[in-house]
Amino acid sequence: MTELSPDFLTAAQNLLGPRGWSMAAEELAKVSSPWRGTYKGETPFLAKPATTEETAALVRLCNEHGVAITPQGGNTGLVDAGTPHGEICVSMQRMNAVRALDAFNNSLVIEAGAPLVVAQQAADDAQRLFPLSLGSEGTATIGGLISTNAGGVAVLRYGMMRDLILGLEVVLPNGDIWNGLSGLRKNNTGYDLKHLFAGAEGTLGIITAATLKLFPKVQRASAWVTCTTASDVVKLLAMVRDHAGDTVTSFEIIPANAVAMVQADVPDTRDPLPSDLPWRVLIEVSMSRAEHARDVLEGALASAYESELVQDAVIAESVAQAESFWHIRETIPLSKRAYGTALNQDISVPVSRIPEFIDACNAAVLEKVPSAEFVIFGHVGDGNLHYSVCEPASAKRPVLRGQDEAIFRIIYDQVMSFDGSISAEHGVGRLKRDELERIRPKAATEMMRAIKHALDPNKIMNPGRVINS
Structure with missing residues (x-):
């Protein structure tokens, strides 16, 4: 673990103020283990900056003293990217404000430590939609979601987190602040710098705020479907998209044994369509009017039934019933503890x-x-x-x-x-770093390493994650 000098500690404590740091064993232990407790880290110091300027001053101090940093959001990661392993932990959770919302520009400026639900609620209050949705949305923070390029259940229509950002504010490893929060959708003035930091997992700087894309509010129609084979599921996706186009928001495949697992683990959970068939599909179509979404979904499923791609289906009659479908899907990861x-x-x-x-x-x-x-x-x-x-x-x-x-x-x-990727939406972290280097083209590794060295020559920013530097 990093041994911090008295000079560094005194300077950091004075800079952050009494609410901005902790060396209490209980707090250090909490940020040194992810929410699932799958691995154990350690940190000598927890920093909790309240502003971009405080964050920048802290990073400058760390750079001067050669102190390594692990930025942390909601600590919900799954690849050991945000858990400190000897570095100081910089928690962004005090930086959680909604700075601005422009309904006519369909944009929201929000600080990195705000949980995803805050962005969703701010958009909803303005009669807009921020579409990213995932199981940990009450805890996962905007900065962490950008740093890992999170996916979620609506990628099919809206894209990954990288596709949902218009601009970023970032503290670079030397302590400089890059203010790239512009809400422009067209800005053809060279490198698109914001995309360097989406998916970089804190290795190139600390994201302090973001400008996010908003969308018109939509009404949803949801269906729970049974299928015989995974091939039928893929063909069903094509058929639903033929009918509904890009209004298909989500298309989730669920095996029968996962439904049984959730039923055994969660009281009062029931399978919407009990069946011996091996696959279920949760489909969501969203449009401006609920009746239109339902009509399109009904038409698609009728065609699929005639083509024998679907054996049975039920369309949710209420929001509560749709939520019961999603509850099964979202409970699968935790129910695997069985x-x-x-x-x-x-x-x-x-x-x-x-x-x-x-x-x-x-x-x-x-x-x-x-x-x-x-x-x-x-x-x-x-x-x-x-x-x-x-x-x-x-x-x-x-x-x-x-x-x-x-x-x-x-x-x-x-x-x-199969020409795939070993990390689709959870990131690389320490968990997949070495394996990725084995299979990634050499040119890609060299480009990533060159970017890392150029921005962080002293290797203080989340070292050992994503790439061996």
Whole structure:
């Protein structure tokens, strides 16, 4: 762990004020372990700046003293990017204000420490929509979501977090402030700098605020569907899009065993369409009027039924019923605790190749571990699968634990053989850094390293994440 000099500590404490720092063991422990507790870090000092200027002054101080920094938002990450491992932790949660909202420009300026729900509510209050939605939206912060280029359930229509930003304010590793908060949609004046920081996981600077895109409010129609094969699911996506175009907001594939898992874990949860079929699909279409969305969805499902792509379907009659569909989908990650071991991966492959990938990857894993079970779900509309290799807690002779690296190597190799990505929306962090360097083209690694060295020559900004520098 970084040993901090008395001079640095005194200067940092004076700079941040009594509310802006902590060395209390309880607080340090809290920020040194992610929300799922999957790994353990450590930090000697927690900084909690309240303004961009304080953040910049702190970073300048760290640069002068060679003190490494791990920026942290809501601490909901899954790839060990925001957990300090000896660095000081810079929490952005005191910087949580909505600075401005321009309804006619459809833009929102918000600070990096604000939880996603704050952006959603601010947009809603102005009769606008901020479309990013994910299970941790009450805790995950804007800065963290940008730093990991988060996805969520509406990527099919609105894109990743990178696609939802118009501008950024960033403190660079030398302490300079780059104010790029312009709400312009057209600005053809050289490099688009904001995209350097989306997905950089805090390795190039600390995001302090963002200008986000807003959209007109929409009304949704949601359906729960049963299908026989993953191939049918992919064909169903094409058919729904033929009917609904880009009004298809979400298209989630859910296996039957995941529904059963949620039912066993969450009291009073029921399968909307009990069936022995292996696949469920949660479809959402959004339009300006609810009746139009429902009519389009009904027409698409009628055609799919005639083509035998759908075996049964129910369209939500109320917001509460639609929320019950989504509750099942969003509870799957936590309900996997019913398994003694679950080795989880967030990957993507071309949509058209999802069925072939599932068959090939499952077969490859079963060659290694014949008793393995699988929970495979996710955003099939954009090719993103959450692929988990599981073993029941009741297994008499557990065999998965201790084989993480071998199983992950099988999955990664299968993903790459299908022209996919080993990280679809969760990021790289420390967890996938070395594996990514193995499979990434050399030219890409060299470009990333050159950017890192140019902006952070002293290697203080979240070292060891994304790329070995």
